[in-house]
Amino acid sequence: MIKLDIANAIMQAHPCSRATALQAVDLLTERMKQALLDGDRIEIRGFGVFEPRPRKRGMGRNIKTGDSVAIPKGKSIRFKPGKDLRAIEVG
Amino acid sequence: MIKLDIANAIMQAHPCSRATALQAVDLLTERMKQALLDGDRIEIRGFGVFEPRPRKRGMGRNIKTGDSVAIPKGKSIRFKPGKDLRAIEVG
DNA sequence: GTTGGCAATGTCGAGCTTGATCATGGAAAC
DNA sequence: GTTTCCATGATCAAGCTCGACATTGCCAAC
Numbered sequence: 001m002i003k004l005d006i007a008n009a010i011m012q013a014h015p016c017s018r019a020t021a022l023q024a025v026d027l028l029t030e031r032m033k034q035a036l037l038d039g040d041r042i043e044i045r046g047f048g049v050f051e052p053r054p055r056k057r058g059m060g061r062n063i064k065t066g067d068s069v070a071i072p073k074g075k076s077i078r079f080k081p082g083k084d085l086r087a088i089e090v091g
Numbered sequence: 092m093i094k095l096d097i098a099n100a101i102m103q104a105h106p107c108s109r110a111t112a113l114q115a116v117d118l119l120t121e122r123m124k125q126a127l128l129d130g131d132r133i134e135i136r137g138f139g140v141f142e143p144r145p146r147k148r149g150m151g152r153n154i155k156t157g158d159s160v161a162i163p164k165g166k167s168i169r170f171k172p173g174k175d176l177r178a179i180e181v182g
Numbered sequence: 183g184t185t186g187g188c189a190a191t192g193t194c195g196a197g198c199t200t201g202a203t204c205a206t207g208g209a210a211a212c
Numbered sequence: 213g214t215t216t217c218c219a220t221g222a223t224c225a226a227g228c229t230c231g232a233c234a235t236t237g238c239c240a241a242c
């Protein structure tokens with residue numbers, strides 16, 4: 001599934017041009033990115049929760065040189081699947 | 092950020108009633124859930140990638156009894172933040 | 183206002199995870 | 213339809229993180 005599929009979903013819910021739907025998708029992702037970058041978490045009941053989380057590790061490796069490189073501190077985003085997504089049973 | 096905020100974002104992109112916006116959000120989450128449950132991964136360039144992943148581990152624990160319990164096989168959803176979200180630097 | 187999904191707690195183990203680099207496939211933009 | 217640009221994959225190593233279970237309280241959702 002790619003952005004176009006999501007745009008199609010929006011078009012189903014609200015008849016409009018594909019361009020408009022794509023704009024909506026872009027705006028959504030933009031808003032979500034903003035929220036996450038802002039440090040806020042996104043909680044959608046029944047779907048999942050996006051949660052920004054600081055990282056601490058610092059050990060990488062260079063394929064070519066095979067040398068270990070220090071990983072600079074940063075943040076990660078964790079997505080916790082909600083109940084509906086946890087409903088995934090024996091695949 | 093909760094579902095209402097996302098609905099507001101949609102309303103900004105496409106003037107409509109809050110109910111319609113909420114419907115769009117629900118439809119989106121529904122579609123995404125469907126795709127993930129279907130085993131398909133969602134790839135949004137610049138935002139991130141949702142990827143269903145089978146679990147293998149099998150060691151849990153019971154708080155009360157303190158007894159180890161076998162974790163039933165299942166699946167997990169991994170969200171890989173895209174470049175824009177990796178842009179999170181020193182928080 | 184009501185409902186009920188989600189968070190936190192705590193343990194313990196093992197698989198998962200990040201990171202750089204280079205080529206390639208494919209998503210996104212034009 | 214074409215081009216551009218991003219994500220993936222693989223490796224190695226150390227660390228970290230989920231995973232379930234059971235209860236309580238909060239807050240999202242209706």
